[in-house]
Amino acid sequence: MRKYLSNEVFKPGAFPKHTYISRVSSEFAYTYEFRLKQALNTSGFLTSIIGPSKTGKTVLCEKVIGLENLVSLTGNDFKGALPFWTTIANRVGLAIEGEQLHTNMVAGERIEGITESNSSSFREKYLTGKDQVIDYFNKNKLVLVLDDFHYAPEETQLDMSYQLKDAIRKEFKAIVISLPHRADDAIRKNADLSGRLSLINIEPWQIDSLKEIAITGFNTLDININDELATFLAAESLTSPQLMQSICLSLSLLLDLDTNIEIQEITNRNDLINAFKATTINLPYKDIVKRLKSGPPTRGQQRKTYSIGSGEEVDIYDLLIKALALDPPSTYITLDDVKVRIDRILRDIPGKPDRNKIKSAIEQVQSIINNSEAIYQVFEWKDDVIYILDPLFLFYLRWGSY
Numbered sequence: 361m362r363k364y365l366s367n368e369v370f371k372p373g374a375f376p377k378h379t380y381i382s383r384v385s386s387e388f389a390y391t392y393e394f395r396l397k398q399a400l401n402t403s404g405f406l407t408s409i410i411g412p413s414k415t416g417k418t419v420l421c422e423k424v425i426g427l428e429n430l431v432s433l434t435g436n437d438f439k440g441a442l443p444f445w446t447t448i449a450n451r452v453g454l455a456i457e458g459e460q461l462h463t464n465m466v467a468g469e470r471i472e473g474i475t476e477s478n479s480s481s482f483r484e485k486y487l488t489g490k491d492q493v494i495d496y497f498n499k500n501k502l503v504l505v506l507d508d509f510h511y512a513p514e515e516t517q518l519d520m521s522y523q524l525k526d527a528i529r530k531e532f533k534a535i536v537i538s539l540p541h542r543a544d545d546a547i548r549k550n551a552d553l554s555g556r557l558s559l560i561n562i563e564p565w566q567i568d569s570l571k572e573i574a575i576t577g578f579n580t581l582d583i584n585i586n587d588e589l590a591t592f593l594a595a596e597s598l599t600s601p602q603l604m605q606s607i608c609l610s611l612s613l614l615l616d617l618d619t620n621i622e623i624q625e626i627t628n629r630n631d632l633i634n635a636f637k638a639t640t641i642n643l644p645y646k647d648i649v650k651r652l653k654s655g656p657p658t659r660g661q662q663r664k665t666y667s668i669g670s671g672e673e674v675d676i677y678d679l680l681i682k683a684l685a686l687d688p689p690s691t692y693i694t695l696d697d698v699k700v701r702i703d704r705i706l707r708d709i710p711g712k713p714d715r716n717k718i719k720s721a722i723e724q725v726q727s728i729i730n731n732s733e734a735i736y737q738v739f740e741w742k743d744d745v746i747y748i749l750d751p752l753f754l755f756y757l758r759w760g761s762y
């Protein structure tokens with residue numbers, strides 16, 4: 361028997377107890393855990409964490425704060441009409457008494473040390489839902505984690521940041537998490553909060569840290585994986601620790617490591633490739649790829665096509681998608697790279713699309729993306745570079761069948 365099952369070790373989408381890897385940020389030579397801990401210990405400051413999707417923002421908070429002290433809400437939770445503090449009170453099951461007490465006070469109820477003359481300031485100070493929540497959080501050493509802040513309705517974001525600004529002065533501990541290039545201006549660009557923010561920017565994962573997930577995980581299962589194969593896994597994980605966790609889990613299941621306890625080493629490159637393919641099966645990109653490959657409506661005009669062998673006829677949009685999928689796996693692809701890759705696909709076929717034609721095709725695809733829902737936001741075209749925003753999408757292009 362192995363000490364653990366593979367699904368206890370590799371945890372895509374959950375807290376990775378056995379494969380948690382700590383990283384040092386490039387902007388500042390300390391680990392993210394250390395920085396978050398320091399930020400939370402700085403009273404009067406709000407912590408703002410920004411980073412690409414699935415880079416470990418939530419897991420970082422869970423690691424540092426611990427589940428029992430963490431109260432998590434998302435921007436979505438603030439879509440209703442309830443006031444900010446009521447939403448938070450509801451989350452922790454705290455009944456806000458506000459009005460009831462208020463009336464009693466006015467009716468002249470005596471509370472030790474309160475005179476008639478300062479009772480109204482007492483009311484304001486202590487009897488609002490907000491103060492009850494702050495009190496409750498402080499007493500129980502709770503930290504509010506406001507995840508996916510960008511999902512909160514824009515018109516309430518400013519009020520939320522105003523409420524938080526006031527609360528942090530009373531030792532309330534809060535973290536706001538959002539994606540880069542998304543609306544968290546209400547926090548980071550809010551003059552009221554300037555000088556009161558601890559900023560943590562989570563960077564994409566590098567090969568070495570990704571490798572550590574695989575090596576640590578397989579070692580926990582008493583299995584060796586050599587550096588070359590670990591590097592292969594890391595490169596295909598495309599900066600995503602979640603993808604690394606998924607691939608390692610697929611690989612464990614394919615090799616049936618939980619049953620085949622005599623396996624002590626991963627040696628076969630083909631097993632990895634099979635694990636990549638197996639991992640794409642659960643990814644929801646089939647329709648998205650189809651939509652992006654078909655490009656904008658043609659309005660009856662025929663698009664130029666190219667015969668690329670084995671009877672396959674492709675147009676510029678098919679070519680673009682095929683080009684993204686080629687080696688090397690990268691989340692940063694320049695227009696020149698795309699051109700070189702398309703030339704590679706077309707080899708000696710005459711009339712290859714030029715830079716301008718490729719550029720306008722990319723712009724068309726970007727406009728399809730812009731006009732579609734959140735799951736379509738797979739890349740962003742800016743200054744002649746395609747930035748892959750969703751590594752899982754690129755992984756699907758490389759290994760999925762569509």
Ligand SMILES: Nc1ncnc2c1ncn2[C@@H]1O[C@H](COP(=O)(O)OP(=O)(O)O)[C@@H](O)[C@H]1O
Binds near residue numbers: 416419
């Ligand atoms: N420090 C880490 N070490 C190992 N795996 C991690 C780490 N951070 C994240 N992961 C993996 O990535 C997944 C997504 O992390 P998560 O915190 O939910 O991302 P985010 O909140 O940034 O979208 C986790 O469930 C886990 O599988």
Ligand SMILES: [Mg+2]
Binds near residue numbers: 417419507
């Ligand atoms: Mg998260």
